[in-house]
Amino acid sequence: MNELRIPQGTSTPRVQFPAGAGTAWLEGACYPEDAFTWFRPVFQWVEDFRKSPQRQLELNIKLDYFNTSSSKCLLDLFQHLQDCRAEGGEVEVRWHYCEDDPDLRESGEELADGLRIPFQLVAY
């Protein structure tokens, strides 16, 4: 499987996903008008990851802003990772939030609610 790198855009985050097991990052702001299209390569990467022999992933999310469509895509992404874990993969999510931004912390808590994957809230 291939590494996925997308540079930060005006309304989209920097994406860096490894070519296999490792650490992945989504960092910046995420409010594209068509989030479902923008997230497609990310979902494709997760699909490939689920088929790969080495399924260990630490996904770091450090988004200061995201729109509601992107929040749906993030939840879909976490659910795909949850499926991967159910298939034997080792995945965890680290949700980074600015400690003076309670909305961001609450968003992380909401997205983690009901998920069966390790989900850490990390203040910075």
Add this chain to the structure above:
Amino acid sequence: MSKETRLLEWEGEGLSCEAATLILAGLKDQIERDGHPRRLFRIAVEMVQNVRLHSIGPAQILILQHTGSYTVRTENLSDPDAAIRLLEHANWINAMPEEEVTAAIQKRRQAHLPPGSRGAGIGLLEIRRLSASNWACKVIPGPDQYRLVLSATLTHNSAL
């Protein structure tokens, strides 16, 4: 006497995706530079993207800072059917007890969307939540097109 400052004013026809992105990027920089609440940007994103979804002609976006509060207001011409659907959706949201709003957002976030969906259908719910219910959706009927007006206010008591 209360003071009012215009943080953003845009008026025009056919708000393009590129223009909306630039307007929001400029607003984000301004909010971070001048220390306005981040929540203001979160509301503005949903409202500007709502204009993009529903506008079929001239539109206006206005963000005002008052003493102790902020107002985000958008107005745009809309197809009558789309405007009525949005108003019904807003009425459904407003009829909901405050404590159920977050659960409704969660439920919609988990829902399967049909292919080709342009949004997650959560934007107005989020505007209500972020503004602590200080928001309004109005439709002003015209002969062929309707005017759709959305406004949300952030106050020190509720959301700042």
